[in-house]
Amino acid sequence: MEKINKNVLNHVITQRNPQSYKGNYGKILIIAGSTHFGGAAILCSSAAIHSGAGLVTLATTPEKFTAVNVQIPEAMTIDYSQKNELAQAIKSNDVIAIGPGLGTSSIAKGVVKAALNLTTENQTLILDASALTIIAEQQLALETKANIIMTPHQGEWQRLSHLPIHEQNEKNNREQLQKLNPNAVLILKKHLSEIYYQNQTFQIQAGNPGMATGGMGDTLTGIMAGFVGQFGYSLETVSAALLIHSLIADKLYKENYVVLPSKIITKLPKYMKKFSQTK
Numbered sequence: 001m002e003k004i005n006k007n008v009l010n011h012v013i014t015q016r017n018p019q020s021y022k023g024n025y026g027k028i029l030i031i032a033g034s035t036h037f038g039g040a041a042i043l044c045s046s047a048a049i050h051s052g053a054g055l056v057t058l059a060t061t062p063e064k065f066t067a068v069n070v071q072i073p074e075a076m077t078i079d080y081s082q083k084n085e086l087a088q089a090i091k092s093n094d095v096i097a098i099g100p101g102l103g104t105s106s107i108a109k110g111v112v113k114a115a116l117n118l119t120t121e122n123q124t125l126i127l128d129a130s131a132l133t134i135i136a137e138q139q140l141a142l143e144t145k146a147n148i149i150m151t152p153h154q155g156e157w158q159r160l161s162h163l164p165i166h167e168q169n170e171k172n173n174r175e176q177l178q179k180l181n182p183n184a185v186l187i188l189k190k191h192l193s194e195i196y197y198q199n200q201t202f203q204i205q206a207g208n209p210g211m212a213t214g215g216m217g218d219t220l221t222g223i224m225a226g227f228v229g230q231f232g233y234s235l236e237t238v239s240a241a242l243l244i245h246s247l248i249a250d251k252l253y254k255e256n257y258v259v260l261p262s263k264i265i266t267k268l269p270k271y272m273k274k275f276s277q278t279k
């Protein structure tokens, strides 16, 4: 298993072209949140914006619009129960991240099916949290032509792969990923998270137990969406997003007993600036 080197951050995070505008940094659709999990949608969208995404639209339940607008005025909102509007948004964004706080209602199930059915080859679909639970429970095939990135924690990976946690080793994980979709990227979130892609496996050397708090994975999903939207879909981009999340967390953990996801989010622009300048 290859270790992910910090140099990937200098490589991926480039300085911005003076002539560029928001259209150059990715159109991101985040499909997230529900009555009891509004925070997950806010953290995910906020992470995408703080990691530099050009335009972020959050598809959620309208009961959360006010909270979202107050907390993150940079994000646009649409109602995910409006099928036509959602379909249009899925087709017109570069990166679609679905799942944080979505829940498993019948609306959520329909929304996950729409994302799988309507995405195409020039897009990236990031599947997290409730989207993975729905895919596992409904046995949905991952048949989209979009690039797929899955970000399960070990419990979600167990649902998807049917591997109990003690059997989640490199060989078994690789085999199960091949069955789900041989071209998908799997980010298995745990202590020292791992990336699986075809016959390659990578591991980060960062992260800490201060990160064991609700919303931490929702935040990673937003960073992943922001990075892919700006720097393009590649294993390097995925590695950089995974690593920066844990590196900032490690820095915070030096002086804090617990690391709040919202604290990581506010530190993103500063860290990205630093890595963009050191080549």
Ligand SMILES: NC(=O)C1=CN([C@@H]2O[C@H](COP(=O)(O)OP(=O)(O)OC[C@H]3O[C@@H](n4cnc5c(N)ncnc54)[C@H](O)[C@@H]3O)[C@@H](O)[C@H]2O)[C@@H](O)CC1
Residues within 6 Å of the ligand: 036, 037, 038, 039, 040, 041, 099, 100, 101, 102, 103, 129, 130, 133, 153, 154, 155, 156, 189, 190, 214, 215, 216, 217, 218
């Ligand atoms: N502020 C918010 O709105 C929050 C919303 N959340 C949302 O709540 C929904 C349910 O997600 P949860 O992950 O809480 O619950 P899940 O029920 O999906 O997963 C938790 C289950 O997985 C098991 N498990 C095994 N290994 C684990 C690991 N390494 N990490 C976590 N669980 C592990 C647990 O024992 C438990 O049985 C998701 O949509 C999620 O995005 C959570 O992210 C918490 C914060």
Ligand SMILES: Nc1ncnc2c1ncn2[C@@H]1O[C@H](COP(=O)(O)OP(=O)(O)O)[C@@H](O)[C@H]1O
Residues within 6 Å of the ligand: 129, 152, 153, 189, 190, 191, 192, 193, 206, 207, 208, 209, 210, 211, 212, 213, 214, 215, 216, 217, 218, 219, 220
């Ligand atoms: N002990 C730990 N060591 C390293 N990383 C951890 C630890 N506990 C949690 N994390 C990280 O925190 C995140 C938790 O994700 P997840 O369980 O999806 O959170 P949530 O769904 O509540 O947002 C993952 O990136 C995971 O790797």
Ligand SMILES: [Mg+2]
Residues within 6 Å of the ligand: 128, 129, 153, 217, 218
């Ligand atoms: Mg999660």
